[in-house]
């Protein structure tokens with residue numbers, strides 16, 4: 001398992017989500033106090049949607065200085081921002097709009113550009129925001145596919161070996177679609193990285209990534225090993241059910 005990684009395993013998905021929301025509040029206060037802002041790279045897919053809705057709920061919305069939070073995306077489907085598949089649309093509907101987040105605080109991938117240009121432009125936007133800062137995002141939120149992919153680092157794709165720090169376009173055979181993804185070297189520059197994974201259908205992927213043989217072609221999420229940051233897994237019992245005892 002990557003060094004500096006901590007497992008947080010809870011009985012239910014709801015418990016994992018609530019504890020992660022508490023952690024988000026804590027990280028936002030820490031970052032805002034230290035640097036006057038909190039930069040978050042959001043994950044897409046279905047798992048984080050409930051987290052975003054929870055953060056925008058009455059229970060949490062008053063516990064974060066939202067005007068100091070800046071949102072990026074760890075990956076994006078190459079579709080219009082209005083498309084049902086868009087990670088930006090999911091985050092906008094679940095959290096950004098309900099919280100009234102100003103557009104200037106949200107850095108979405110411009111999928112109106114050709115894929116390679118969209119990736120180049122996104123790399124520039126990230127570099128412009130962070131300047132020469134060694135570490136990039138305060139919080140990198142990641143999910144895990146049942147095939148052990150994370151962001152859009154899918155098994156057996158060239159981007160797994162991309163050593164540059166930036167965003168890249170990748171054609172995903174199994175989806176027959178382009179994605180724009182941050183590369184592993186950029187994903188690994190975050191101060192705090194959190195995997196949010198719940199449900200029994202993720203148990204095999206969790207076991208492969210955390211306790212399986214080292215094989216990044218098969219289990220790309222093994223590439224996530226923060227250079228100097230912390231790595232946390234927020235899991236429910238079902239997703240953790242195939243980890244060795246005393247994990």
Ligand SMILES: O=C(O)[C@H](O)[C@@H](O)[C@H](O)[C@H](O)COP(=O)(O)O
Nearest residue numbers: 044045046047143144145150151
């Ligand atoms: O764009 C995406 O789909 C995500 O960034 C991707 O990496 C996601 O985290 C996994 O595919 C898990 O997705 P679910 O949470 O929907 O299972």
